[in-house]
Amino acid sequence: MPIRLIATDLDGTLLRSDMSVSERTRTALDRARAAGIHVVPVTARQPHGVRMIAEAAGFTEYALCGNGAHGVHLGTGETLFEAYVTEAAQRSIAGALSKRVPGVLFVSVREGGQVFVAQEGYAEMAHFEDHKRHPAEMETFRLDDVLAQPSLKFIVRHPSLTPRELLFELNALKLPGFAVTHSGAPFLEVLAEGVSKAWGLAKLCELLGIDHSEVLAFGDAPNDAEMLAWAGRGVAMGNAESEVIAAADEVTLTNDDDGVAAVLEHLLGQAAWG
CATH class of the missing domain: 3.30.1240.10 (Hypothetical Protein, Haloacid Dehalogenase-like Hydrolase; Chain: A; domain 2)
Structure with missing residues (x-):
């Protein structure tokens, strides 16, 4: 199946350790979007924390915040869904x-x-x-x-x-x-109860008419493991914790070595950076 949605964690995954989005990563994200692929941050951050890096990453559409409990459209501010602890x-x-x-x-x-x-x-x-x-x-x-x-x-x-x-x-x-x-x-x-990044991603994909087999997901921390297992293709970062690597289909480079970009370049048939 073709990839129609890229779901990526932020801290420790898309972002380098200095919290920056590298030029290489931004270029890869832009090329994915130009190919018609949704690029969705899936993060423990709340929307204000996503907006801090949204311009650098080119995020203007959907975001899954609070570990999947809160789906939002960054451009319109529309809340897609929320799930609350009682x-x-x-x-x-x-x-x-x-x-x-x-x-x-x-x-x-x-x-x-x-x-x-x-x-x-x-x-x-x-x-x-x-x-x-x-x-x-x-x-x-x-x-x-x-x-x-x-x-x-x-x-x-x-x-x-x-x-x-x-x-x-x-x-x-x-x-x-x-x-x-x-x-x-x-x-x-x-x-x-029942909420995780996988839960939120499944909710968004249902809204967009996207099957889980058409999802490429990246992560590094324990809260990413279920999402990587759920996605059609789950990629753990080279700096990921052991349970994340066990849940993934493959392992890429570390976040500081632009591991997300490396996979996207291969996915999109591009020459390696540099």
Whole structure:
């Protein structure tokens, strides 16, 4: 089947380590779009974080944000779909995990990613790169306020435990009603039950009339694994984590070596760069 849609993660995949889009990568993306192929960022970022690099990457159409929970058209601002973590699931997580792992803190991301409700003490742990938001500008709230409304993404963070360690503790509780992943950032990302990048990509492809066999997907982090397994052709970056490589059909170069561009050049029958 021909490729009709390219789905690409951003951080650690399309972007170099300095957060730039290389000239080689931009050229490959433009040639794919000129060939009539949709190029869709599929990211843990919220829309404002995608827009920070949209001009450099040439993104003007569809984007899947919040690990697939939020489909949006960047040009029109239209929301295609959203999936929210329930208040009940959030309260269950916060209550049980706080007892099991004292010191854990939470954030609720709401309303298309525009509202960021962080628990008191969270800003002191955060850096701009975590959420593409300046910690000094984060308004902080009591835990009850964080849990008071459903979330597009519910963030769980501990000052000393790694995301993998925190995931082990959360999974040990065997709580129902949500999905959880991590993207390489220093926290867990809780989503509505059943939601993943694969889920969001399937929703978009259904809207566009595209079969999964016509999708080429790129990723590097654990939150990309399901998407690479779902796509007709899943490509792990050379810097990808082991579970992502296991889910992929093939491995390309690292993000700093323009691994996405290398695959697209071959796909489009172009000569190698340089």
